[in-house]
Amino acid sequence: MTLTLNCPNCGAQAVFRSPALPCRVCDYCQSLLVRNDAGVSAVGKAAALPFDVSPVRIGMRGRADGIGFEVVGRVRWAWTDGSWNEWLLLFQDGSYGWLGDAMGLFMLLREEPVARVRAKALRRVIEGGEAVPGVEAQHGGVKYQVSDARDVLCIAAEGELPFTAPPGWRVYSVDLKGPAGECATLQRDRDEATFYTGRYVLLGDLEPSGLRAIEGWGMPAYAS
Amino acid sequence: MQADAIPPRPQPAVRALNCPSCGSAVTLRAAGYSVTVGCPSCGSILDVNDAAVKLITEYHEMAAGLDIPLGTRGTYDGIEWEVIGHLDRSIYGAWPWEEYLLFNPYYGYRWLVTDGQSWSFGELLTMTPGYLTYDTLCIGDMEFRRFFAEREVQVDRVIGEFYWRVAAGERVASAEWAGPGWMLSRESNANEVSWTLLKLLTPAEMAEFGVSGVPRRPWPPPPHMVSPHRAWLGTGLKVAGAALGFLLLLMVFFAGGRWSDAGWFPVSAGVTGEQTVTIGPLRFDRPYQRVEIRAEVPRLENGWLDLDYSLVNRADQKVYEAYGAAERYNGVDSDGAWSEGSRASQVSMASVPRGEYDLIVEYRGNKWDGGYQQTFDGWMDAGNAPRVGILVRTGGLYGANLIVAAILLLLPLLWGLFRHVRFEQARQGESDFDPTGAAALFRTSEDEED
Structure with missing residues (x-):
C-alpha cells in the first residue's frame, strides 16, 4: 500500500501510506503535495508550524478501542482567541481518525457521513446557516449541546492528510458536547461540510509510545 | 520508521519573549496553548496567539508578590505541575480569592485555588454532573449539595499565561456545590458552561508547592472541609456504647459480691x-x-x-x-x-x-x-x-453507679457533638442556602431570621 514518490519541488522522498490519505506536506520544503494518477503534484506551500509544547508528534503510536494507530499528520487551526492541533491517526485497519489537542484536553474523533446528520440545528449549518451556542442537537442517541460556533483558520500542517490544508483555509466550525464526555464537530467550508463524533480521552488511556520529549519534563508514568 | 531509529531531540519547553510595554523578559511555558500573558513585571496583558506578540492592555504597576512565584514546580498525586498563571478574582471586588493555573505538557491544566486560608486542587470536567435532587448533584457516587447560589464573579488581575483570552474585568456567572472534601463549581457565560471539580488540599500537599503555614483547621472552615469531630464522634459513640454494655454485663454477672x-x-x-x-x-x-x-x-x-x-x-x-x-x-x-x-x-x-x-x-x-x-x-x-x-x-445492679458511668461516658460525647454542630454551623455559615445536617440542629430563633 505504501507509495514512495519524490517531491516535485525539492526531490525529497514523500511517503504515502494509505489511499485514504492522498495529500501530504513535504517534510523538507513544506510543499503541499497531492497524489494523483500521474504521480504527485505540488499545489502550494504549507506554513512552518509555530512552536508549541504538545506531547504528541508524528510517529507516536497508540491504541484506541482495541486498534493500534500511528500519528501520521497534523493540521494546526487558529481562531481569534487561540489555536489547537488536530492530529491524524492512521489505524491498523486502514481507517483514520483525529486526535484533537486543545487547551490541554484531548478528543478522539471519527468522521461520520454528513448525510446521517438529522438534527435540525446541524442541518441548518450544513445548508449554510449558523449555529447558536447552547442549542441542543441529538445525534446517535446522544443529546449534544452546541458549545462553540466560529470561523477557524488553518495556519499550518505537516505529514499525511486526507485533504489539502493550505494556510489561510477558512472553515466555519461548530463544537458540540454531550453529557458524558461525548463531543462532536461540524466543519463547513465554501464547498462542503464534514461531521466528526467522538469523546474526550486522556492521553494515557491511548497507551501512547514515542511521545514527544520536552526539555525539563519527565516522561509521564503512562508512557510505554 | 525512521522516527524510531533516531530519537528526536527533546522539544524545548519554553518560548522567551519580551514585554512590548516594559521590555522585561517573559517566559512562555505552554507555548502553542497559551493565548494571553499577563506580564509578571508590569501587569500588561499581551496577546501571544500569533508569532508576533501584541500588547492588549497596558499597565504600569509593580506586580505584587505571589504566594507561589510563576515557574514554581510542585508534585501532587505523583504528577509534577508548573505554576504558569495567576488570577485575582472576586465578586465585584468583595470576597476575593486567587487562582493559580498549573500546567504539565503531558497532563494538561489544573488549578490551585485559595481563599487565603485553605487551598484546593481543581480539574476541569469533560462531563456534566447529574442532578440527584433539586439541591444535590452527583458524579458517580460522589454527592454535592448546593452551597453558593449563582452570582457574577470577575477577574481583577492577570499575571502569567492562560489558554483563553482573559482580561481584568472579565465576568462569568458562578455557582458552587459542596461535598465532603470536594467542591463542584459551575461557570458560565453566554457561550459556554464549564464545570470544575475541586479537592481540598492538606498543609503537607501545599508544602509541595512551597506554601507553608497553611492552617490545619482553618476557621471558619471551607465549604468542603469534613468536620474533624464527625469521625471522633462516631468512634466515641461506639466506644461509649461498648463500655456501657460491658459495664452492664459486669454488673449483672459479677457485681453482687460473694455469697x-x-x-x-x-x-x-x-x-x-x-x-x-x-x-x-x-x-x-x-x-x-x-x-x-x-x-x-x-x-x-x-x-x-x-x-x-x-x-x-x-x-x-x-x-x-x-x-x-x-x-x-x-x-x-x-x-x-x-x-x-x-x-x-x-x-x-x-x-x-x-x-x-x-x-x-x-x-x-x-x-x-x-x-x-x-x-x-x-x-x-x-x-x-x-x-x-x-x-x-x-x-x-446498682442503678446509680450505672447512671454516673453513663454520664461520665456521655460528657465527652456531648462536648464532641457541640463542637461538631459548631463546626457545621460555621462551615455552612457562608452558604446561600439553609443549613442541613448537624448545622440545622440547635438553631436559635435569631438564626431563623437570617
Missing part, C-alpha cells in the same frame, strides 16, 4: 409445723443495698419448702420481708421420666439501709404424695437427713 454461707439447718421429718432459725448479725455497709437470699435444699424431691424471711434491723427493729419456696417434683408418665422445679430458691430485697441485721427464716417442709396416701415421709424422712442451707449476699 456468704450463713448456715445449714435440718428440716424435721413429718408435718411438724414451722421451724425458725435466726441468723445474725449481718452487716451491710453501703447506704442502701440490694440483699439477695438463697436457700438450697439438696435432698428435695417430690415436695416443697416454704420460706419466710424477715430481715430485722437491730437498731430500729425495722423489718424487711420476703417469701420464697423451693419445689421439685418428678415422676413417670407416657412420655417417660420427668422432673420439674428446682432444689433452690432465691429472693431479693431492694434498698436495704446500712446497719446490723438479724435474718429470721421460718421454713416448713412439705411432701407431695402424687395423689396417693403415702405413709412414709418422702424426702423429709429422717434417714435422709434433709436440710436447708441459707446464703446471703449484697449487691446486684
Whole structure:
C-alpha cells in the first residue's frame, strides 16, 4: 500500500501510506503535495508550524478501542482567541481518525457521513446557516449541546492528510458536547461540510509510545 | 520508521519573549496553548496567539508578590505541575480569592485555588454532573449539595499565561456545590458552561508547592472541609456504647459480691409445723443495698419448702420481708421420666439501709404424695437427713453507679457533638442556602431570621 514518490519541488522522498490519505506536506520544503494518477503534484506551500509544547508528534503510536494507530499528520487551526492541533491517526485497519489537542484536553474523533446528520440545528449549518451556542442537537442517541460556533483558520500542517490544508483555509466550525464526555464537530467550508463524533480521552488511556520529549519534563508514568 | 531509529531531540519547553510595554523578559511555558500573558513585571496583558506578540492592555504597576512565584514546580498525586498563571478574582471586588493555573505538557491544566486560608486542587470536567435532587448533584457516587447560589464573579488581575483570552474585568456567572472534601463549581457565560471539580488540599500537599503555614483547621472552615469531630464522634459513640454494655454485663454477672454461707439447718421429718432459725448479725455497709437470699435444699424431691424471711434491723427493729419456696417434683408418665422445679430458691430485697441485721427464716417442709396416701415421709424422712442451707449476699445492679458511668461516658460525647454542630454551623455559615445536617440542629430563633 505504501507509495514512495519524490517531491516535485525539492526531490525529497514523500511517503504515502494509505489511499485514504492522498495529500501530504513535504517534510523538507513544506510543499503541499497531492497524489494523483500521474504521480504527485505540488499545489502550494504549507506554513512552518509555530512552536508549541504538545506531547504528541508524528510517529507516536497508540491504541484506541482495541486498534493500534500511528500519528501520521497534523493540521494546526487558529481562531481569534487561540489555536489547537488536530492530529491524524492512521489505524491498523486502514481507517483514520483525529486526535484533537486543545487547551490541554484531548478528543478522539471519527468522521461520520454528513448525510446521517438529522438534527435540525446541524442541518441548518450544513445548508449554510449558523449555529447558536447552547442549542441542543441529538445525534446517535446522544443529546449534544452546541458549545462553540466560529470561523477557524488553518495556519499550518505537516505529514499525511486526507485533504489539502493550505494556510489561510477558512472553515466555519461548530463544537458540540454531550453529557458524558461525548463531543462532536461540524466543519463547513465554501464547498462542503464534514461531521466528526467522538469523546474526550486522556492521553494515557491511548497507551501512547514515542511521545514527544520536552526539555525539563519527565516522561509521564503512562508512557510505554 | 525512521522516527524510531533516531530519537528526536527533546522539544524545548519554553518560548522567551519580551514585554512590548516594559521590555522585561517573559517566559512562555505552554507555548502553542497559551493565548494571553499577563506580564509578571508590569501587569500588561499581551496577546501571544500569533508569532508576533501584541500588547492588549497596558499597565504600569509593580506586580505584587505571589504566594507561589510563576515557574514554581510542585508534585501532587505523583504528577509534577508548573505554576504558569495567576488570577485575582472576586465578586465585584468583595470576597476575593486567587487562582493559580498549573500546567504539565503531558497532563494538561489544573488549578490551585485559595481563599487565603485553605487551598484546593481543581480539574476541569469533560462531563456534566447529574442532578440527584433539586439541591444535590452527583458524579458517580460522589454527592454535592448546593452551597453558593449563582452570582457574577470577575477577574481583577492577570499575571502569567492562560489558554483563553482573559482580561481584568472579565465576568462569568458562578455557582458552587459542596461535598465532603470536594467542591463542584459551575461557570458560565453566554457561550459556554464549564464545570470544575475541586479537592481540598492538606498543609503537607501545599508544602509541595512551597506554601507553608497553611492552617490545619482553618476557621471558619471551607465549604468542603469534613468536620474533624464527625469521625471522633462516631468512634466515641461506639466506644461509649461498648463500655456501657460491658459495664452492664459486669454488673449483672459479677457485681453482687460473694455469697456468704450463713448456715445449714435440718428440716424435721413429718408435718411438724414451722421451724425458725435466726441468723445474725449481718452487716451491710453501703447506704442502701440490694440483699439477695438463697436457700438450697439438696435432698428435695417430690415436695416443697416454704420460706419466710424477715430481715430485722437491730437498731430500729425495722423489718424487711420476703417469701420464697423451693419445689421439685418428678415422676413417670407416657412420655417417660420427668422432673420439674428446682432444689433452690432465691429472693431479693431492694434498698436495704446500712446497719446490723438479724435474718429470721421460718421454713416448713412439705411432701407431695402424687395423689396417693403415702405413709412414709418422702424426702423429709429422717434417714435422709434433709436440710436447708441459707446464703446471703449484697449487691446486684446498682442503678446509680450505672447512671454516673453513663454520664461520665456521655460528657465527652456531648462536648464532641457541640463542637461538631459548631463546626457545621460555621462551615455552612457562608452558604446561600439553609443549613442541613448537624448545622440545622440547635438553631436559635435569631438564626431563623437570617
